[in-house]
Amino acid sequence: MLSLPTTPNLVTQAKGAEDTHARSSDFGLRQKVAEDIRHACLTAGFFYVKNHGIPEELPLEAVERSKAFWDLPEKKKLETPLLSANVNPANRGDLYEKYGISWEDENGNSGVREGDGAMLGQNIWPADMPEFRTAMLNYYHAAVKLGQALFPLFALALNLPEKFFDDKTTNTAAMLRILHYPPQTGVVDDGVMGIGAHTE
Template sequence: MTGLPFITDMADPHLVLPSRPAPGFFLASRRTESTFEEIPVIDFTDARSTDPAKRRALADLIRDASINVGFFYLKNHGISEERVANVLEASKRFFALDISTKMELQPKKLDIGKTSNFKGYTALLQENVNPAGQGDLHEGFDIGWEAELPSDAPVFTKTTSGAMSGTNVWPSNLPGFKEAVLAYYHDAIGLGKLLFPLFALALDLSEDFFDDKTTRPAAIMRILHYPPQSSNVDAEGRQIGIGEHTDYEASMMFRREIGTLTESASLDRVGGLQVKNAAGKWLDAVHIPETLVVKYVMI
């Protein structure tokens, strides 16, 4: 799964791999006992190396981060800053639309011929991942697999079956939005295809083990907007952007940005993404420019 939040509040009790498995078996996840204090940064350059030893060493770093933390930063991942800037600009234009226009893209507003699942717009407070919460203070837009097509081609391509199947829906009055989003989506899919051989090596499997299992991506991309909250409100008076929760994907990639900043604000001051270690301590996942945050969940 690929996510592109402006700010993300989330936690994970770190579903990870157990110690060395017997090759050829999928692994049930377990909770790590690690009381880590920081999230590692992994350089992804060697994922494209022709040297098997370098790819193996990178896989070992990913394995260690997955077992001991459950999260890692990825630098030199290959998605250009120009691509990121384009999708961020398009995303800001989308969320600036009036609410009535965005609500027309809600799945419940669409007839079954356009979508059979949850793709489309999610309004503020519509989701509530923590039953004890009052609703998650974010709005979002979801898409799934769709080929990059000319703008005059059909607006969707249904390629998968099951919960992640169904067609994408797009705003009709936002030129360039679809193209920018799909361009980023396919770059992220390409990155995911580079990650899976490393996951296989980390499991002592052949690098091509997942090739025939990932031919029809069910990856979902979420573009999320977390509106700012007044700094004059104390912590207890603020609303959570997204409640404490776990996830279920093989992996998740985040790119975090700020939509609007005052001159004195900074991304680290705004914060957002947090992770929790086995001791129950919440740690800030501070912003590192030009990196992705990867959350390994389970295979």
């Protein structure tokens, strides 16, 4: 399990081993964290991050504000770019709502550059819900900051220079999506479900 304490250092805690600081001035210690990440990805396929530095209230506030958004009348929600999908063509559609945001600074600038492609664009926020925008962006920026702290470790895990990803992650293409699965009432159609079988 990769552990990020409240101090600026990242640490990984291997069972029976001492904490190894990923931002230590000792390259050997950072390399050890990267090796732990590599091992986790090649064996279990994933790892957890704890003590990640994201304040607990940020995701909780984002969840509460997202509930308020999903409770809006459908006409009001459709003023924003709600996304639809059918991830399994064998079904007749996915029964969920999805809203996504991408990079935006505190002044509302998206940082979109010509040639950035479809993954980046200006966010469209619901009218008269400034608390929703604030909550989403607060959590988004905290998560992006965590991702930026992990990239040097990913580089080392791939036997690349530690700063390999620095110039490739300047304008992040990270997206934050909130999902809502409305309840199904009455006769349930087996061809329509929350979301069909898929891979990430």
